[in-house]
Amino acid sequence: MNHFHYRGGILFAEDVPLPVIADAVGTPVYVYAQSTLERHLTVFQEALAGLDHLVCFAVKANANMAVLRALAARGAGADVVSLGELERAVAAGIPPERIVFSGVGKSLEELSRGVALGIHQFNVESEPELERLSHMAQAQGRTAQISLRVNPDVAARTHAKIATGGAETKFGIPWTRARAVYAHAARLPGLEVAGIDVHIGSQLTDLEPFEQAFARVAHLVGQLREDGHQIRRLDLGGGLGIPYDPAEPEPPAPADYGRLVQKLAKPLGVSVIVEPGRLIAGNAGVLVTRVLFTKEGEARRFAVVDGAMNDLLRPAMYEAFHHIDTVRQTPDNAPRYDTDVVGPVCETADIFGRARSLPALAQGDLLVVRSAGAYGAVMASTYNSRPLVPEVLVKDDQWHVVRPRLDEAFWRGMDKLPPWLAH
Numbered sequence: 001m002n003h004f005h006y007r008g009g010i011l012f013a014e015d016v017p018l019p020v021i022a023d024a025v026g027t028p029v030y031v032y033a034q035s036t037l038e039r040h041l042t043v044f045q046e047a048l049a050g051l052d053h054l055v056c057f058a059v060k061a062n063a064n065m066a067v068l069r070a071l072a073a074r075g076a077g078a079d080v081v082s083l084g085e086l087e088r089a090v091a092a093g094i095p096p097e098r099i100v101f102s103g104v105g106k107s108l109e110e111l112s113r114g115v116a117l118g119i120h121q122f123n124v125e126s127e128p129e130l131e132r133l134s135h136m137a138q139a140q141g142r143t144a145q146i147s148l149r150v151n152p153d154v155a156a157r158t159h160a161k162i163a164t165g166g167a168e169t170k171f172g173i174p175w176t177r178a179r180a181v182y183a184h185a186a187r188l189p190g191l192e193v194a195g196i197d198v199h200i201g202s203q204l205t206d207l208e209p210f211e212q213a214f215a216r217v218a219h220l221v222g223q224l225r226e227d228g229h230q231i232r233r234l235d236l237g238g239g240l241g242i243p244y245d246p247a248e249p250e251p252p253a254p255a256d257y258g259r260l261v262q263k264l265a266k267p268l269g270v271s272v273i274v275e276p277g278r279l280i281a282g283n284a285g286v287l288v289t290r291v292l293f294t295k296e297g298e299a300r301r302f303a304v305v306d307g308a309m310n311d312l313l314r315p316a317m318y319e320a321f322h323h324i325d326t327v328r329q330t331p332d333n334a335p336r337y338d339t340d341v342v343g344p345v346c347e348t349a350d351i352f353g354r355a356r357s358l359p360a361l362a363q364g365d366l367l368v369v370r371s372a373g374a375y376g377a378v379m380a381s382t383y384n385s386r387p388l389v390p391e392v393l394v395k396d397d398q399w400h401v402v403r404p405r406l407d408e409a410f411w412r413g414m415d416k417l418p419p420w421l422a423h
């Protein structure tokens, strides 16, 4: 479900025609539909209704302050993995008691700030981290609430680069060692064990790996309670996939996932935290890009667009599929051609779509790369000294530039010449 639809042959974001934004802001530009963000958050909240729950948006998926603010206003918490994300969440109005801090490598500064803010919980991933957090909490005269992230050793059946629940990955504490590490945690001052955390991967299009992981978690809750730990809550991470390719079957709906979570949590009498990122933001955003040139290669037909891998890295990095549409609809009977949509960056990997069936394209035509609201702008870089891509938020018939295009001269000015090269 999203709010990008054709009206009178033009693609709109909510009630705003995309050419209006493209002409005013320039391209490439990310455009987000606030109503879609809100709707996805609500769907998740509804899927967990009846359970004591907290939906913590995974800020890594989309860290724009306007996006965070819109979600905060609807009761979202935040899952953060760095000081930068923590400060953004707080500045956007997400109360610390709705913030969880994840990640395998939290710095002293990050732990310290989280403790000082009194965040809801730290998801701890190693024994050295436990000890460091314990020191930090003691030094501040506070108690930090913790869950241990366990690695349940299940195959997430997703792209290898975003599977995190296997024994060979760096994530979490092996579930077979969990009892020993919980015993260690219980002995440390300044910490209070609140629950268990698990996150097995991202873009999961099948519920079975979740089921396997949840079964291991349920088993562990029993064991840990026998050992005398008060396991009050489960953090089940994020990971539910979204539809990227209209030709593929739809992934399970949040309601199906919610039923699975309810089945796990109700008998255990625990509250639940979930950390969806992609599901909330993914289909709430598109990357709008303009055709610079078209050309016929020896073997293929190319549309060279002004967006590139530095603006949207997913296709180059994960061979990810993003559906590509023209902003101006063509009649159904217009001829279509297999077209490679490529960017200007000097790498063969700089390709948004291969052999896409598109109408004849001309210089200046606008295209959208869909499902780009999650892991899009946040992963953008200035590679090839291209300015960071701007972001626009739409709500009904209003729109606003929520991150302007990075000014080239400003960015260049960030580089400082050493004295021996300065003249």
Ligand code: LLP
Pocket: 058, 060, 061, 079, 102, 103, 162, 199, 201, 202, 203, 237, 238, 239, 240, 275, 276, 277, 278, 279, 314, 318, 374, 375
């Ligand atoms: N919680 C933890 C601890 C995570 O590591 C992640 C994602 C999430 C929640 C949110 O997962 P989601 O609901 O969005 O699947 N850059 C990659 C995705 C990396 C995901 C990393 N962790 C991509 O573009 O596909």
